[in-house]
Amino acid sequence: MGIPLIAVPTLEVIAEAARSIVGEDWLLCPMIDARRMEVYTAFFDSTGRALTDTVSAIIDADSFVEELKQHQILFVGNGTEKCRPFIKGANAHFVDEVIHPLAEYMFKPAFLRMQTSQYEDVAYWEPFYLKDFVATVAKNKVIH
Template structure:
């Protein structure tokens, strides 16, 4: 489907951002690379109830119509299967209905971008690892160097004392961040590791790069665009009914 695009280099663009990969339902409005307004609530997986209301209220409060949007940014995961499905389906519906391009962000990318804005002291050779809880001792994570360049692809890691050992050499510091980082403190037990656990994937992490992605036309194909689940979903086995045959 061909998008009706404003010139990527024109003076001003409005972007809607949506992130639902965790318990945080996060919606924001950007003018170019500046966050204008946001609505978010971290209160369990109630995105199906909140997302549409948040978007409606955000646009109305700022006197913006959906047709005024140049693009929509969306967090694609990894993360909660249900949360991702709700967020991506909502965005695809808006994109199809109003011919609006979609720009994706991984949930780990959003964590990293928020960390960059903190001006946290980094040493050369240090490692940054955004982490999301993947249940039990497992996290979704990606390893970056101190220049914020990815050293590995996104992966699911079962944490242990040996995790990321090839990066834990000399005085190189490891910084684990995000809602999965608390597990690293308990399971890796390194004296040269900082843990920043109070960051959640949020549309705030889109602010620094959404305009550049738009100008580079980094748009998704709406016909084939899906959440990045990373792992297959396995539903729990239904309990046998007492009325069913043996």
Template sequence: MYILGVDTTTELLSIALSEDLQLIDAVELDCSQSHAELLFPQLDHLLKKWHLEMGDIGLLVVDIGPGMFTGTRVGVVAQKTMAIVLGIPLVGLTSLEILASQVEDKDRLICPVIDARRGEVYFSVFEERDGELIPVTQNMALPPQGLVDFLSSLKGKIILCGSGAVRYREFMQAGLSDISDRITIEDGAIFPSARIANQKGYRRYLQKQLDDPLGLLPLYVRQPVSW
């Protein structure tokens, strides 16, 4: 089954074409301009490159956020529309769970942190149970100091990843110096990837955990603004 995944939640536009769990091709572009200007031409190019049409796609996957408000909305609306018009199954995933899945060392608590701008970060905490990453907190938006205070209350070793962890690395290292032996910042997982989203989406599909395209909405966590 062909799977088409889209992630427009960050400044990195990520599109992936897979067959079951096997990646066929992917596009990752710096999206300093409008996501809408790049998304549809890149989708069209990717399908034509592999001699496919939208009717050949058996599953659509989309990152619903949190992330850039306008960009997130573009991706969600695009995938929802194709799911409704063409009757293609749809799976929505959060950017935080996608990022957490990109961390190889899953023996620790994983805290994906996304730069939310305006002096805040989005984050959540996951742990692996029976081979599955399970959220152990809700999705939150706090100033970096709020994240430091929250992490200081946790027990066990913690891996931080994502654009927020990179941007506020020095601040968090200083604020978490008392538990520095338990904190690792992962440099390899900065932006959520449609490649990983496709793998997670396919597993959700096999478990019959599909989303209703009419009801699927962007996950903002805080009030939307135009960025």
């Protein structure tokens, strides 16, 4: 049908949803829970521009220490609750409610991609999953 595909990463959508909350020189750090003490995350500036690639990060007391020395950072997304006890400092900020990647926040990033013809090849494009999915069998199977 000739309809172009525009891909907008989930972390970018979460960052876009939070942009109205931050100051001009702040960083946005959206986080998606990746189980255990791990999150998928990236940094964005206050305009919504990605500053880093998406990474899988294990959160501990040393997480983001250098970035927090230099910037006010707003941590958002469903991965922040488990990270809040570890990420400390006057420059670390959290919102009380979870900011979800809703379709309404996809408009600006998608529109910018449309203006610059950043389309994906429909025949070859695959969603970006940072890690390969590995199916496992539960160790404690219980028959009811």
